[in-house]
Amino acid sequence: MSECFDQRIALTVDVVIFTLLDNALKVLLIRRRREPFAGMWALPGGFVHPQESLEDAARRVLYEESGATDVYLEQLYTFGHPDRDPRQRVVTVAYFALVSADRLPLDVQSPRSSERGWWPAYEPPPLAFDHADILAYALQRLRYKLEYTAVGFQLLPETFTLTELQMAYETILREQLDKRNFRRKVLAAGILEETDAFKSGGHRPARLYRFRREATVESTARRLFP
Amino acid sequence: MSECFDQRIALTVDVVIFTLLDNALKVLLIRRRREPFAGMWALPGGFVHPQESLEDAARRVLYEESGATDVYLEQLYTFGHPDRDPRQRVVTVAYFALVSADRLPLDVQSPRSSERGWWPAYEPPPLAFDHADILAYALQRLRYKLEYTAVGFQLLPETFTLTELQMAYETILREQLDKRNFRRKVLAAGILEETDAFKSGGHRPARLYRFRREATVESTARRLFP
DNA sequence: CTCTTATGGTGTCGGCCTGACACTTATGGT
DNA sequence: ACCATAAGTGTCAGGCCGACACCATAAGAG
Numbered sequence: 001m002s003e004c005f006d007q008r009i010a011l012t013v014d015v016v017i018f019t020l021l022d023n024a025l026k027v028l029l030i031r032r033r034r035e036p037f038a039g040m041w042a043l044p045g046g047f048v049h050p051q052e053s054l055e056d057a058a059r060r061v062l063y064e065e066s067g068a069t070d071v072y073l074e075q076l077y078t079f080g081h082p083d084r085d086p087r088q089r090v091v092t093v094a095y096f097a098l099v100s101a102d103r104l105p106l107d108v109q110s111p112r113s114s115e116r117g118w119w120p121a122y123e124p125p126p127l128a129f130d131h132a133d134i135l136a137y138a139l140q141r142l143r144y145k146l147e148y149t150a151v152g153f154q155l156l157p158e159t160f161t162l163t164e165l166q167m168a169y170e171t172i173l174r175e176q177l178d179k180r181n182f183r184r185k186v187l188a189a190g191i192l193e194e195t196d197a198f199k200s201g202g203h204r205p206a207r208l209y210r211f212r213r214e215a216t217v218e219s220t221a222r223r224l225f226p
Numbered sequence: 227m228s229e230c231f232d233q234r235i236a237l238t239v240d241v242v243i244f245t246l247l248d249n250a251l252k253v254l255l256i257r258r259r260r261e262p263f264a265g266m267w268a269l270p271g272g273f274v275h276p277q278e279s280l281e282d283a284a285r286r287v288l289y290e291e292s293g294a295t296d297v298y299l300e301q302l303y304t305f306g307h308p309d310r311d312p313r314q315r316v317v318t319v320a321y322f323a324l325v326s327a328d329r330l331p332l333d334v335q336s337p338r339s340s341e342r343g344w345w346p347a348y349e350p351p352p353l354a355f356d357h358a359d360i361l362a363y364a365l366q367r368l369r370y371k372l373e374y375t376a377v378g379f380q381l382l383p384e385t386f387t388l389t390e391l392q393m394a395y396e397t398i399l400r401e402q403l404d405k406r407n408f409r410r411k412v413l414a415a416g417i418l419e420e421t422d423a424f425k426s427g428g429h430r431p432a433r434l435y436r437f438r439r440e441a442t443v444e445s446t447a448r449r450l451f452p
Numbered sequence: 453c454t455c456t457t458a459t460g461g462t463g464t465c466g467g468c469c470t471g472a473c474a475c476t477t478a479t480g481g482t
Numbered sequence: 483a484c485c486a487t488a489a490g491t492g493t494c495a496g497g498c499c500g501a502c503a504c505c506a507t508a509a510g511a512g
Contacts, residue, residue: 009274011235011317048235050315054306078304078319080280089276091237093304093317163460180462181500188498203459204507389489406491407471414469429488430478454512461506469498477490482483 009089013057014045014131016076016096016138017066018121019104020155025172026118027135028066029125033115036086037128041119043135045092058095065116067105072098072154076138084130096138098154122174146172150191153211161199161206162186235315239283240271240357242302242322242364243292244347245330246381251398252344253361254292255351259341262312263354267345269361271318284321291342293331298324298380302364310356322364324380348400372398376417379437387425387432388412 017028029041044065048057055073063069073095080091101109111117119125124135145151152168153160166182186192193212198205243254255267270291274283281299289295299321306317327335337343345351350361371377378394379386392408412418419438424431 008234009237009276011237048306048317050235051308053308054304054317075303077301078280080274080319082277082279091274091280091319093306161460178500178502179460180502183461184463185499200508201459202509203457204461204509206460387489404471404473405489406473409490410492411470426479427488428480429486430480430490432489456511457509459507462504464502466501467499470496472495473493475491477488479487479489480485481487482485 009091010085011048012045012090012092013048013054013061014043014092014094014134015058015061015065015073016043016094016135017062017068017099018096018138018142018155019099019101019118020168020171021101021109021118023167023171025121027121027124029117029119029127030065031115031117032128040128041117041125042128043094043131048093054093055095058093058097062095062097066097066099067108068097068099068103071100071103072151076134076141079130079134081130092134094134094138096141098142098151100155100157102157143173150186150189150211153191159195159197159208159210161208163206165209235317236311237274238271238316238318239274239280239287240269240318240320240360241284241287241291241299242269242320242361243288243294243325244322244364244368244381245325245327245344246394246397247327247335247344249393249397251347253347253350255343255345255353256291257341257343258354266354267343267351268354269320269357274319280319281321284319284323288321288323292323292325293334294323294325294329297326297329298377302360302367305356305360307356318360320360320364322367324368324377326381326383328383369399376412376415376437379417385421385423385434385436387434389432391435 019026019028028044030044032038032040032042044061046057046061046064048054049060052060054075058073058075059069062071062073074097076094076096078091078093082089084090084092108116109118121135121139124132126132127135146169152165152172155168156164162183163179165186166177166179169182170177191212192209195208195210197208199208200206245252245254254270256270258264258266258268270287272283272287272290274280275286278286280301284299284301285295288297288299300323302320302322304317304319308315310316310318334342335344347361347365350358352358353361372395378391378398381394381398382390388409389405391412392403392405395408396403417438418435421434421436423434425434426432
């Protein structure tokens with residue numbers, strides 16, 4: 001590291017906030033009021049304050065825009081192409097967050113204003129800046145994590161049925177999964193615990209499960225070499 | 227993304243440069259001449275110039291400090307704790323690079339000055355700033371990538387024997403691998419091609435292999451769900 | 453009360469991948 | 483020629499995975 005000079009690069013965080021609503025994977029977008037890209041949709045973001053860590057900044061943006069706290073948040077990638085912002089040099093540290101719908105305030109779940117909305121993550125509107133790249137990268141990472149780890153619970157309420165869990169996986173991966181194999185694997189992974197409650201919705205009641213907090217989230221992945 | 231104000235956060239890149247020398251995984255460190263941490267060892271790094279992308283900055287630092295070009299380089303993580311630098315707020319985008327020893331200029335392979343040196347990656351000296359964290363994270367990522375992908379070739383010369391490849395893997399993973407299983411797997415992955423050359427070093431000659439450039443580097447990983 | 457309907461829940465079998473394991477082959481040096 | 487040393491090769495057993503079909507249970511309709 002050489003010594004310092006002033007270079008005036010602005011630093012922001014952008015947060016890709018995912019949730020499941022109406023059996024679809026949604027992402028929170030904000031409509032831009034000012035130039036550049038006025039009127040277009042963009043990821044929630046903001047400048048990093050001088051005394052706050054990057055993750056703190058991301059949590060602040062997450063809370064300001066979605067009202068959610070204590071949710072899964074992970075650094076995604078840092079985007080710094082010199083002209084990704086036409087005004088000045090802006091480098092952004094992108095995060096992605098998984099929020100279960102029941103942790104969102106009601107006015108955020110169904111925003112009244114047209115300035116903010118939950119969009120289908122796989123069919124977003126045109127986005128400002130390089131946010132389409134950021135979203136695409138976040139989706140890739142989410143699918144990847146879902147395939148190798150147990151992070152899907154973060155999008156569900158405290159307790160859930162195995163069918164609900166499977167539907168969440170199918171929604172995000174966009175493919176059908178075999179019910180028996182899904183159950184076998186997810187139970188063998190040892191990351192769920194039964195509750196003694198059931199969910200009865202007109203038909204045979206389904207057992208509710210809960211995520212085992214003590215279980216390491218990075219569960220069963222396979223190694224190329226032993 | 228809200229609108230801009232001046233916040234004077236400095237932005238740097240730090241590059242964890244790995245190579246294999248003397249049958250050990252080494253990392254390039256630079257001795258700091260100035261405060262803070264004067265006299266301590268640190269990762270090569272530098273400020274991001276106003277008109278260059280993050281990856282360009284990382285390649286520039288990589289070239290300035292090691293003389294290597296056209297090598298494997300990947301963004302690692304962005305470290306931004308508010309007081310990771312005691313002078314001022316500095317956020318650093320860390321990269322890691324894999325360089326085969328034969329692409330290093332001779333004076334870099336065996337530096338004369340005591341201001342720069344290749345240190346055992348698993349037994350580094352005390353490091354300035356939070357560079358020990360960055361190095362630990364890079365090692366974890368390197369092991370991970372090695373287990374799941376075929377990235378190990380980047381540390382070897384253009385052609386190499388399977389035993390050399392296996393030794394590289396054993397050095398980095400710090401465990402012994404079975405010769406027959408290693409060969410079976412690495413050949414089944416289809417990322418190598420035979421050359422018709424052999425390496426004869428006093429005993430039975432070993433066939434030389436080459437990395438198939440057309441092969442996708444992200445090769446055979448396993449999915450948790452089909 | 454019974455029947456219908458819709459979802460919840462369960463087991464097996466074959467194929468493939470993986471990990472454990474030992475001997476023969478080829479060369480250079482003595 | 484003999485020896486030392488590294489290169490190179492195959493099998494077998496266990497576990498994991500993917501494919502596949504039927505019974506159980508509750509609510510609601512008649």
